[in-house]
């Protein structure tokens with residue numbers, strides 16, 4: 001079994017847990033957006049709450065292409081991901097960016113969301129110069145940090161990416177099971 005995460009410390013913790021449980025897992029520090037176009041083939045590929053942190057379409061398309069290239073015919077792609085959360089969405093509290101005309105909604109304590117794209121932004125406490133991709137919205141600096149889609153939008157995205165969705169369920173935490181279309 002192979003497993004990846006972009007953060008070395010996360011991989012080290014996972015290695016310790018696997019050793020305690022006597023699991024034989026080959027861990028690597030790797031950016032899921034930067035996998036080679038080809039690789040080993042798998043009967044099951046699991047994304048455990050990583051996809052919500054892959055914000056932009058181009059990066060997500062690279063992830064899906066890498067999964068497609070590695071999934072055996074008849075294999076399963078299981079995505080567990082944090083979806084758009086009605087409880088954090090403030091329908092009546094909007095922020096309009098005069099430059100782009102985009103209307104954002106307040107989302108959680110210090111966040112915004114573009115409900116059309118599902119891109120969620122977190123307000124920066126520190127200088128935006130410290131953060132690649134920091135963006136100014138109505139005079140305040142934010143970082144695009146998560147992608148929280150509604151279930152139909154996630155299904156459509158996976159289908160556009162070449163998967164057939166066999167099962168989709170859950171609430172704010174959703175599980176989707178796909179095969180190659």
Ligand SMILES: C[S@@+](CC[C@H](N)C(=O)[O-])C[C@H]1O[C@@H](n2cnc3c(N)ncnc32)[C@H](O)[C@@H]1O
Pocket residue numbers: 004005006007010030031032033048049050053054
């Ligand atoms: C919410 S945590 C989930 C951790 C673990 N997979 C689990 O299910 O308990 C999200 C994980 O995704 C990893 N991650 C975020 N972006 C990534 C990327 N581009 N490539 C690989 N891993 C990434 C983070 O380092 C973090 O460990």
